[in-house]
Each structure stands twice: as C-alpha cells, then as structure tokens.
Amino acid sequence: xxxxxxxxxxxxxxxxxxxxxxxxxxxxxxxxxxxxxxxxxxxxxxxxxxxxxxxxxxxxxxxxxxxxxxxxxxxxxxxxxxxxxxxxxxxxxxxxxxxxxxxxxxxxxxxxxxxxxxxxxxxxxxxxxxxxxxxxxxxxxxxxxxxxxxxxxxxxxxxxxxxxxxxxxxxxxxxxxxxxxxxxxxxxxxxxxxxxxxxxxxxxxxxxxxxxxxxxxxxxxxxxxxxxxxxxxxxxxxxxxxxxxxxxxxxxxxxxxxxxxxxxxxxxxxxxxxxxxxxxxxxxxxxxxxxxxxxxxxxxxxxxxxxxx
Numbered sequence: 603x604x605x606x607x608x609x610x611x612x613x614x615x616x617x618x619x620x621x622x623x624x625x626x627x628x629x630x631x632x633x634x635x636x637x638x639x640x641x642x643x644x645x646x647x648x649x650x651x652x653x654x655x656x657x658x659x660x661x662x663x664x665x666x667x668x669x670x671x672x673x674x675x676x677x678x679x680x681x682x683x684x685x686x687x688x689x690x691x692x693x694x695x696x697x698x699x700x701x702x703x704x705x706x707x708x709x710x711x712x713x714x715x716x717x718x719x720x721x722x723x724x725x726x727x728x729x730x731x732x733x734x735x736x737x738x739x740x741x742x743x744x745x746x747x748x749x750x751x752x753x754x755x756x757x758x759x760x761x762x763x764x765x766x767x768x769x770x771x772x773x774x775x776x777x778x779x780x781x782x783x784x785x786x787x788x789x790x791x792x793x794x795x796x797x798x799x800x801x802x803x804x805x806x807x808x809x810x811x812x813x814x815x816x817x818x819x820x821x822x823x824x825x826x827x828x829x830x831x832x833x834x835x836x837x838x839x840x841x842x843x844x845x846x847x848x849x850x851x852x853x854x855x856x857x858x859x860x861x862x863x864x865x866x867x868x869x870x871x872x873x874x875x876x877x878x879x880x881x882x883x884x885x886x887x888x889x890x891x892x893x894x895x896x897x898x899x900x901x902x903x904x905x906x907x908x909x910x911x
Contacts, residue, residue, distance in 0.1 A: 636825070636901045636902055637901070639900065639901040640897050640898060640900075640901035643896075643897035643900060643901065645893045645896070645897065646893055646894050646896065646897020646898070647897075648893075649889070649890040649891070649892075649893035649894045649897070650890075650894060652886060652890045653887065653890040653891065653894065656705065656883065656886065656887060656890075657709065659702070660702055660705045660706050660709065661706075663702055664699070664702050664703075667698065667699055667702065668685075669686075669696035669698070669699045670699060671695065671696070671699040671700055671702065671703040671857070672695075672855070673695065673696070673699075674693045674694045674695050675694060676690045676694040676695065676696060677690060677694060678690065678691075678692055678693065678694050679691070679692060679869075679873060680694075682875055686698070688701070688875045688876065688879045689873060689875050689876060691865065691866060691876060692865075692869075697866075697875065697876055697879055698879075700857065700862050700880070701859070701862060701879055701880050701883055703857050704857045704858050704859040704860075704861065704862040704880060705859060705883055705887070707769050707852060707856055707857055707858045708839055708842055708843070708858045708859045708860070708884070708887070709839075709887070710769060710773075711769050711772055711773045711776070711838065711839075711842045711852075711858065712835045712836075712838035712839045712842065713835060714770070714773040714774075714777070715773050715776045715777045715780055715834065715835075715838035715841075715842075716780075716831050716832075716834040716835045716838055717831075718773070718774070718777035718780075718781075719777050719780035719781040719784060719831075719834050719838075720781075720784055720827065720830070720831040720834060722777070722781040722784075722785070723781035723782070723783070723784025723785040723787075723788055723830075724784065724785075724788050724820060724823075724827060726741050726744075726745070726781070726785045726788075726789075727741070727784065727785035727786065727787065727788025727789035727790075727791075727792060728788050728789070728792045728815045728816070728819055728820055728823070729741070729792075729811075729815060730742065730785070730789045730792070731788065731789040731790065731791065731792025731793040731795075731796065731819075732792050732793075732796050732811070732814065732815050732819060733811065734793070738789070741785065741789070742789075745782045745785050745786060748779060748781075748782050749782050751779070753776075753779040753780075753841065754841065754844055754845060754848075756779060757772075757775045757776055757778075757779060757841070757845055757850075758845060758848065758850040760775045760778070761775050761845065761850050761851065762850060768852075768853075768856060769852055769856050769858070772842060772845065772846075772851050772852055773838075773842075776838055776841050776842060776845070780834055780837065780838060780841070783830065784827075784830045784831075784834065787826055787830060788823060788826070788827070791819075791822075791823045791826060792815070792819050792823070795818075795819050795822055795823070796819065800818060801814060801818060801819070804817075804818050825898075825902030826902070828898055828902070829895055829898045829899045829902060832891060832894055832895040832898055833891070833892065833895040835891050836887075836888050836891035836892045836895065839859075839884065839887055839888050839891070840884075840888055842858060842860055843858070843859055843860030843863065843884055844860065845860065846858050846859075846860030846861040846863075846864060847860045847861075847863060847864045847867075848864075849864065859880045859883060859884045859887075860884075862880040863877065863880050863881055863884070866880070
C-alpha cells in the first residue's frame with residue numbers, strides 16, 4: 603500500500619508540475635547535444651580516426667624514418683623493398699619520405715586557406731547581412747565577381763605573377779578565391795538573426811555595430827561556420843593539388859602531394875606505386891574531411907533526429 607501511495611503521489615506531483623529537482627532529467631546544453639550527435643555519426647568518427655592517423659604519421663614518422671626527403675643519392679627507380687616500401691623516384695629519392703613531406707605541406711596549405719577564407723567570409727558576410735543597404739550591395743557584387751572567375755586559372759596566374767613556388771604564396775592565392783561561399787552563407791544567417799529580439803536588446807543597450815556583429819551574431823552562427831571551415835580544408839587540398847599538378851603551385855625545394863603526383867605521373871603504368879602512393883593519401887585526406895564535415899552538418903542541424911536520453 604505504501605508503494606502504491608508513493609506512486610500516486612509521484613503521478614500527482616508530475617501532473618501539478620511540482621516534481622523535486624532531483625526527479626527531473628538533467629538538462630543538456632546545446633554543445634553537449636551537438637557533440638553527442640557527432641560522436642554517434644559512425645562515418646564521421648571513422649574519418650576522424652583516419653585523418654588523425656595521417657596527421658600523426660606525417661608529424662612523427664619523419665623522426666624515425668631512415669631516409670631524408672632531400673636525399674637523392676639512392677638508385678633511380680629502385681623497386682619496392684624493405685628499405686624502400688614504395689620504391690624511389692627518377693632522381694633517386696625515397697617515395698615514402700616524399701609523401702610524408704608532401705602531406706605536411708598540403709595540410710599546412712589547406713589549413714591556412716581554410717582559416718583565411720573563413721575569417722574573410724565571416725567578416726564580409728556578417729557585416730553585409732547586418733548593415734544591409736550599400737554595404738550589402740557592395741559585398742554581394744564583389745562576391746558575384748569572384749564567383750564567376752575560374753578559381754584555378756586565376757590562382758595559377760596570380761601564383762606566377764607573385765613569384766609562386768613557396769607554400770604560403772600558394773595558400774594566400776587560393777584563400778583569395780575560397781571565401782565567397784562562406785560569405786554568402788554567413789550573410790543569409792546574419793540577415794535572419796538581425797531580426798531577433800536579442801539584437802534589438804543589444805541595440806537598445808547602446809551596443810555598437812562591431813559589438814553586435816561579433817559578440818552576438820557570429821557566436822550564434824558557429825555551427826555553419828564550423829561546417830564550412832571544415833569543408834574548406836577539403837576543397838583547399840584538392841585546389842592545391844590541381845594547381846601543383848599543372849606545375850604552377852608549390853615549387854622546389856618545397857613540395858606537396860600535388861607536386862609529388864605530377865613528378866611521378868609518367869610512371870603510372872610502369873611503376874604504379876610511385877603514382878598511387880601519394881594519390882591514395884590525397885584521396886583519403888579529402889574524403890575524411892568531407893565525411894567529418896557531413897557529420898558536423900548533421901550534428902548542428904536541429905532538424906535531425908534527436909538523440910535518446
């Protein structure tokens with residue numbers, strides 16, 4: 603009877619909304635919900651593992667690998683063996699060390715492009731979406747102008763004009779043509795958020811334009827910014843590879859996966875390990891980052907199925 607009375611009392615308390623705090627489910631923050639949904643995205647988790655292994659291998663393995671990427675004293679076109687798992691290049695360089703060095707530069711360029719493109723796109727897009735009027739028209743026209751220019755062709759010309767060769771010149775050139783999509787998405791979100799009550803409250807409290815944009819609007823767009831910044835890394839990896847493959851990207855003594863592929867493209871049928879080694883690494887990086895971006899998009903999307911408690 604006592605158990606029945608306690609059950610009836612709990613049901614009555616629940617109906618009246620007077621349940622004690624310890625009986626209520628613990629509320630979850632938006633960040634925890636996003637993290638939990640992302641961790642349950644199996645493909646994104648597998649991609650994180652693959653990308654982490656590539657990054658760790660690129661950073662750690664050169665300290666233990668016996669061959670230096672600059673050493674060209676080995677036999678030309680040595681067959682794959684215990685000493686040279688992927689063989690050697692035409693100039694007598696170990697292919698594994700070339701891939702490690704090329705992967706490092708490709709990731710460095712891609713991260714630089716992603717950060718710069720995200721910063722430029724967020725600043726332009728957020729200011730245009732909030733201020734509207736002339737600022738919005740000017741930013742939109744500049745964005746449209748950059749969108750109709752062929753990215754690879756323009757990047758190749760600029761890389762040639764500004765000397766090219768070094769990885770940071772290639773990164774700056776690619777970043778100049780990678781911010782437009784981020785700016786468009788940020789502009790649309792800023793226009794929507796600027797109509798919310800918290801923006802009106804910020805205006806009423808005397809907050810200036812920059813404070814409203816970067817203190818109130820941008821933090822509320824962190825989901826889309828994170829997703830697009832992640833996808834920009836994958837796009838930059840492929841753009842850099844394409845630029846280097848046509849010989850207008852990274853130049854010696856620097857290298858990249860695109861340049862390594864270019865140098866061994868002629869061996870694709872005779873010595874396939876020299877071509878497919880860097881090619882497979884490039885594909886794995888691009889696919890992993892894209893799947894991680896998909897997982898982040900699903901995690902930040904409130905329309906996705908809610909996780910069970």
